[in-house]
Amino acid sequence: MAKRKSLEKEENNEEWSFGLDSYSIKFLSRISIFVVLLVILFVWCSSSIIISSSTLNLCVLSWKLYNSSSVSIGSSRSTYDKPISLINKTHLSDSEFTRPMLGKGVDKAKVEEMVKSRKGIEEKVVVLKSYVANSKANDCEGRGIYVYDLPSKFNKDLVDKCNEMMPWLNFCRYLSNDAMGEPIQGLGNGWYNTHQFSSEPIFHKRVLVHPCRVYDQEQAKVFYVPFYGALDMIKCHFSKDDSELKNAHVLSKEIVEWLEQKKTWRRNSGLDHVFVLGKITWDFRRKANVPWGSPLLELDELQNPIKLLIERQPWYINEVGVPYPTYFHPKSDEEIIAWQAEIRQADRRNLVSFAGTPHKQWENVRSILIKQCTYAPNECKFVNCGGESCVESSPVVKLFMESEFCLQPPGDSPTRKSMFDALVVGCIPVVFDPLTAHYQYPWHFPEDHRKYSVFIEQEEVRISKVNVIKELVKVPLKKREEMRKYIIDELMPRLVYAHQAAKLEKFEDAITIALNNVLEMGLRRVQV
Structure with a gap:
């Protein structure tokens, strides 16, 4: 199988010189500055800036979110894509979401753009649905999952520093009880005050007791990377004096350096590796000179692995959405x-x-x-x-x-x-x-x-x-x-995210479904 390498970013550092006098140079410089300002104004007007809780979030909303050329705050593309010929075309008939709107006040050009883009997104959804496993969750023959034992700075240390996460909030209370939070009185058994960004430690706890977990790397088909990227981002961005903001990129780059030392990573260029990230995809697409987010998903090395997020980038089939953690964590x-x-x-x-x-x-x-x-x-x-x-x-x-x-x-x-x-x-x-x-x-x-x-x-x-x-x-x-x-x-x-100690036989919860399909996806991607 030909290994798929991550895309290399091309940098062209060409220097141009002109025989112009100083007056002309000053004149051209002013024109250049003016053009740059116009571009900035256009970008500002074409996107939405949302300021809340003393933070700055860049969110691409409405029509722009359906434009494949502008939907990503970054420019990285996955190097792995399932051949379109493998998609069942019968599923791609017009859906309710791709019917054009007509009538007074409707911008026809924008509607046509949106419809076209939604059809493109629906093709990606069909590909992801094709990975739904026929195997039972406890059918582990040839479906081993190996959990990396990462240095503690990538997960445990972040949890231990929960009191530094948000100065105005006791975040430690949300990470108690295996990250389910404190019990909610009055709603019955299994109810906890769970934070919406706590999926990383919850998934980690569950994968450690997964029936298909193996301890020999050579028996594994999928490799789980328990990096708590969301907790790292929260800690860096909400420190009391903003002193951690400059470090928002550090662990993202260090986890890549750590993985690149592993033969298991190099063997398939990360195609059979999976990350769970507890915030939305846009929070991991920080570009240079942008004050918000982590650059994790903009790194070339992170384009091949499977990423499970509470909100996915709709144009990338290496990202799969998983439910937000809710408050109900049943044990049975x-x-x-x-x-x-x-x-x-x-x-x-x-x-x-x-x-x-x-x-x-x-x-x-x-x-x-x-x-x-x-x-x-x-x-x-x-x-x-x-x-x-x-x-x-x-x-x-x-x-x-x-x-x-x-x-x-x-x-x-x-x-x-x-x-x-x-x-x-x-x-x-x-x-x-x-x-x-x-x-x-x-x-x-x-x-x-x-x-x-x-x-x-x-x-x-x-x-x-x-x-x-x-x-x-x-x-x-x-x-x-x-x-x-x-x-x-x-x-x-x-x-629902079942309790870590849950014994479910009749039902499959959100984590069981996600990990079962990840095993299927990881197996099939390296076999293509």
Whole structure:
């Protein structure tokens, strides 16, 4: 098998000299500066800058997120791609997400661009779905997974420094109980106050006790790299005096240097290696002179490995979305069954609810939904999560348990932890962008999104064509009951992160599904 090497960045350092006098040089310099300023202004106007919690996040939203040439903050491309001829073309017929919008106020050119881009993304989703394993999770013949014992600076030391993560927050409380957090009183067994960025240590704990774990590298088909990149990024960016900000790139480069010393890495150029990263992909795409993020996913050496993230880059098939950690961590099938029974009987007094904050920077779909919700108090309940009003999980969980539909508009990025919090308690999510869920989590969500969600195109909400609350009122009771039955009986168990000590026989949780498919993906990639 021809080994696939990471792309080499080409640098052209050509020097030009002109026979010009000093006046001409000054004149040309001013023109150059003017052109640069125009370019900066264009970029500024073409993207969205979001400032919150004293941090700066660059988030490529709306139309730009569907443009394959601008979707990545970086320029690195994976050197591995499955031949398009292997994709089942029957799955690529027009979906609900690729139907062009028509009518007054619609920019036809932008719509056409978006439709074309969504079709391209859907091809990538089909490729990722093709890796869903037929093998059972405990079928380990020829499917060994080796867990690297990394130097402690890459994981354990980061957890030990949890008191340095966020000066305004006791982050250590979220990393207690094997990173599930402190127990939540009043919600029953298996409920913990889990932080949305804690998937790295949770996955690590689980893979250490995986039935297919092997201790001999020569028996392994997949290699797990337990680098806590999200915790490293949080520590560097939220230090008390910003003294750690200059070190945001250090561990990212050192983990690559460590791996390059390993024969197992060099053998397949990292194709059979997997990382779990507990923040969204954009937080790992830091470029030079950009103050936010880690450069980990911009490194050429990181283009080949499989990356599991809570939000993936939609154009790269080496990145796979996995559910955000929710608050429910069952230890047994019986705890799941008991929770299913409880949420079936929940008193859903609100037709619609929304827990979130408005964005003051621009009039986006979230702000419009808040207005629509507050204007219909008999049908919709809005909880403003500004400040620390939604830090405690119990009130939000109870709100969703009391609601038929839960609105899930994009925020700083397309995905939301709230999407999974809603599903775990049986609330039907209302989604406004396929990048929020349908294009993100191909291993955990079914192909037919209508089984578990309502989709309303956000651009139609923006141009005032759709009143979301009025549309949801029209959904028949029978349809709502069918969707909720599917969510509770079929989907919910696949989205929870079971307790490390869990003994599940009837159900497979989110981590079991992810690791089983990673084994399939790793095996097939090195066999091509």
